[in-house]
Amino acid sequence: MRLSRYFLPVLKENPAEAQILSHRYMLRAGMIKQESAGIYAWLPLGYKVLSRLEKIVHEEQQRAGHIPLLMPTLQSADLWRESGRYDAYGPEMLRMTDRNKREMLFGPTNEEMITDIFRSYVRSYKDLPLTLYHIQWKFRDEMRPRFGVMRGREFLMKDGYNFDLTREDALHAYNRHMVSYLRTYERMGLTAIPMRADSGPIGGDDTHEFLVLANTGESEVFYDEDVTRLKLGERAINYDNREEVAAICQEFTTPYARTDETHDAALFDAIPEGRRKVGRGIEVGQIFYFGTKYSEPMGATVQNAEGKQVPVEMGSHGIGVSRLIGALIEANHDDKGIIWPEGVTPFHVGIVNLKQGDAEADAACEALHDSFVALGLDPLYDDRDERAGGKFATMDLIGLPWRITVGPRGLKNGVVELTSRRTGVSEELPPEEAIARIAAIYANI
Amino acid sequence: MRLSRYFLPVLKENPAEAQILSHRYMLRAGMIKQESAGIYAWLPLGYKVLSRLEKIVHEEQQRAGHIPLLMPTLQSADLWRESGRYDAYGPEMLRMTDRNKREMLFGPTNEEMITDIFRSYVRSYKDLPLTLYHIQWKFRDEMRPRFGVMRGREFLMKDGYNFDLTREDALHAYNRHMVSYLRTYERMGLTAIPMRADSGPIGGDDTHEFLVLANTGESEVFYDEDVTRLKLGERAINYDNREEVAAICQEFTTPYARTDETHDAALFDAIPEGRRKVGRGIEVGQIFYFGTKYSEPMGATVQNAEGKQVPVEMGSHGIGVSRLIGALIEANHDDKGIIWPEGVTPFHVGIVNLKQGDAEADAACEALHDSFVALGLDPLYDDRDERAGGKFATMDLIGLPWRITVGPRGLKNGVVELTSRRTGVSEELPPEEAIARIAAIYANI
Structure with a gap:
């Protein structure tokens, strides 16, 4: 992409309305524009990052055997009356009436709808296990939306739902989600720590939140430093193998890591002092086993091997896709701007032409640009007639992990x-080597 | 994908609520489930087709130099008051009030919002031309939603908006859209004919609709049969070349083709009788040049080369992405089910195992499945323990363009x-040849 043809409205000034760094940088880098309180338009650069995250989430969910579908944003109130949540949900639910006076709502989550889909079609235990998920815009009418996309009202979430015959099967689904989430965050360049969470009004003791450490996090977290050193790395995972998946969960949840909600001072004090850490964290996902909470009232049953109708065992599992961008920036920045991890960067490499209009510099930049495109990479070439300082400042602000600077003086030396x-x-090096270096960096991402 | 692990709830009976064929087949093939009147959940098979269409639309828009972003579904009423459309829009606009009593609406289109985005950032003619687009869910509260996704209430649309300095520039943007749409439809295996449309309340005479011929179409169409023979084919198009782009538009709009709204009997009668056709068509897109209709009242101006503030010239251009699936089925089916064009099929090839449980047949099917996956193709392997007749009926209904049938008898002969x-x-052939044949078919798609 040539910057002269792109739409990247960077701001020089710090926007007054932004209280936290990720919000400021997203506004300044031309990633988002606020349309109403807590509702954002994703400008081209922001949309590009959002799309990269969506793609990673899809790939890792499908690798775990989960099936994508897409439920609508609007739901009927009647469905929520069946589960009893319509009245219970409170003012965070955005309600409306259509022209035929039917009560509707903008879905804040999809347990009811997916349970209805399931009960409409599935009759037999032979069709289990089944995990369905979607990535769709949700709405929660927060009283005080703030922190940009971190606590927006219209937000993009991946939510997945497992349907299983037995509690053991459902716990395997739970574990599968934990591992697929760990891999998802790792590919994004994030360390997200699974922490035992408070089950809240849903009940049941199987729920973990995933928290990214950042000073601006909404939760206080207490953890054994060892947990931050765990990595999945390149290991192959067979998601059908219960023991293997359970062992990974065991590995990642053994070191102490809790939020203030579930913190246990005695357990924490048992950690050797040098590894005992207190900090703050941003929640970027949560997994939940809730058994028959929805299947029972909504009549989502299957016939088991003995011919008996039993309610299915379920769980729901979410990743806050739009919120993740805020978390990524909180965890990856300096005072000049964002520093994208390679896995999620909107453009793979920036090309800065120090002397726009110089025939040789222009040609060298064009050649670099076209070489990257031919390799399937996404370069951003700043071909504007601007001073080098301004070009560097833009590149630093928008945070591309790699930059190639091209000028007449360097080109004389090749x-x-x-x-x-x-x-x-x-580092100075011939253009072909710079291309090879960048290609190698992205080969495994 | 192994069918035993997928979620494909096909129906044996014709659903009573579906009046037209595409709606019936989409329900029967387990592509959609109605959630409320005119609001559908996209089940896995339907979501897969929808994703393929989205991908084609994105690729062709970006090839034409248009920049993707993503605007939210909900908009503030105030923005629509600026253009005067809030009161004018009528009961098709779904309106709501949030917890802080602010008036909101579910966007039926985005002229106001994109004009606001433009005016917030762009100051100079040097930043033009600019075309921004998104693919986002819209809502129109139709009085009588029907025909499945063909006239739904919540629907997926690509809408793009061009911003140009002069009328000539804006007409080039108009032409660029026409050509990119022709290519988009052609890649989907559709013949969509651009027809001069009625400009309606927007004014101006530059608007074309794209219609797919189908007996169930909502519009009566009159056309010269020659127009159905035009193809872009493999020709390379330089979207920056105004003459080249204009010539393609000329080529595709010269043969007579009009809907009943703009039909001119005298012009029609001048066509040689053998080529004179009357039929029905489904609208799948529309392009619009409307000049300064929004930029003037909303103050979207730029400074021109003479230093004077001028309102930008605009147009808006839409493709009905979810509706296209209905049109595709109306144009591609027989009495057994859907027949997907290769460009949009949810799975590239179906594999039917005639004798599930036969070690040799199972192994041959697994090998075929894995070979296709290794080639980057998406096979659907029916590995259920079902009779051959049922497997064939399912494959015919869901309409994969190619099927490989594997049985012990054939395998004995290789x-x-x-x-x-x-x-x-x-045709009978060795498995390796079948793989090569399928790979060749999809190599250029």
Whole structure:
């Protein structure tokens, strides 16, 4: 992409309305524009990051054997009356009446609808296990929306629902979700720690939240530092193998890690002092086993092997896709701007032309741009007639992990400059080598 | 995908509520489930087709140089008061009030919001031309939603908006949209004919609708049969070349083609009788040049080269993405079910195991399945323990364009059977050749 043809409205000033850093940087980098309180338009750069996250979430869910579908944003009130949640949900539910006076709502979550879909079609235990998920816009009418996309009202969520015959099967589904979430966050360059969560009004003791450590997090967290060193890495995972999946869950949940809601001072004090950490965390996902809470009142049953009708065992599992972008920035930035991890960067590499209009520099930049495109990579070439300082400031603000700087002086010596946004380290090398270096970096991402 | 692990709830009976064929087949093939009048959940098979269409639309819009973003579903009423459309829109607009008593609406279209985004950031003619688009769920509260996704209330639309300095620039944007739409429909296996449309209350004479010929279409259409023979084919298009783009528009709009709204009997009668056709069509897109209709009242101006503030020239351009699926089925089916064009099929090939449990047949099917996956193709392997007749009926209903049938008898002779869904023609050939044949078919799609 040539910047002269793109729409990247960066702001020089810090917007007054933004209280936290990720919100400020998203506004300044031209990623989002507020349309109403807690409702954002995703400008091209923001939309690009959002799409990358969606793709990673889809890939990891499908790798775990979960099936995508798409439920609508609007739901009928009647469905929520069946579960008893219509009246219970309170003012966070956005309600409306259509032209035929039917009561509707903008879905804040989809337990009722997916349970209805299930009971409409599935009759036999032979069709289990089944996990269905979607990535769809939700609405929660927060009293005080703030922190940009971190606590928006219209937000993008992946929510998945498992249907199983037995509690053991459902717990395997729970574990499968935990592992697929760990892999999802890791691919995004995030360390998200599963922490035992408070089950709240849903009941049952099987629920974990995933928290990204950041000073601006909404929750206080207490953890054994060892937990931050755990990585899935490249290990192959057979999601059908219960023991293997359970062992990974065991590995990641053994070191102490809790939010203030479930914190146990005695357990925490048992951790060797040097590893005992207190900090703050941003919740980016939650998994939940809730058994027959919805299947029972809504009549979602299957015939088991003995010919008996039994309510299915269920759980629901969510990733806050739009909120993740805020968390990513809170965890990856410096005072010049965002620093995207390679797995989620909107463009793979930035190309800065120090002397726009210089025939040789222009040609070298065009050649770099086209080479990256030919390799299936997504470069952003700043071809504007601007001073180098302004171009560098834009690149630093929008946070592309790699930048190639091209100028007449370097070209005389046959080199361009490759700079890491994270370390700031620059290196001069021939253009072909810079291309090869970037290609190698993204080969496994 | 193994069917035993998928969620494909096909129905044996014709659903009583469906009046037209595409609606019936979408329900029977387990593609959609109605949630409320005109509001559908996209079950896995339907969601897969929807995703393929979205991908094609994105690719062709970006090929034409248009920039994707994503605007929210909910909009503030105030924005629509600025253009005067809030009161004018009538009962098709779904309105609601949030917990803080602010008036909101579920966006039926985005002219106001995109104009506001534009005016918030763009100041100079140097930032033009600019075309922004998104693919987002819209809501129109139809009095009588019907025909399934063809006239739903919550529907997926691509809507794009061009911003240009002059009328000539805006007409080039108009032409660029026409050509990119022609290519989009062609890749989907559809013949969509651009027809001069009635401009309605928006004014201006530059608007075309794209219609797919089908007996169930909502519009009567009159056309020169020659227009149905036009194809873009593989020609390379330089979207920056105004003459080239205009010439393609000329080519596709020269043969007479009009809906009843703009029909001109005298022009029609001038067509040689053998080519004169009357039929019905389904609208799947519309392009619109409307000049300064929104930019003027909303103050979307730029400074031109003479330093003067001028309102930008605009147009809006839409593709009905969810509705297209209905149109595709209306145009591609027989009495057994859907026949997907290769460009949009949810799975590239179906594999039917005639004798599930037979070690050799099972192994051959697994090998076929895995070979296709390794080639980046998406097979659906019917591995259920069902009779062959039921498996064939399901494959015919869901309409995969190619089927490979595997049975012990054929395997003894080293062959499987490859069947075209469209022609019904079958051929026996070794598995490796069947794989190569399928790979070749999809190589250019």
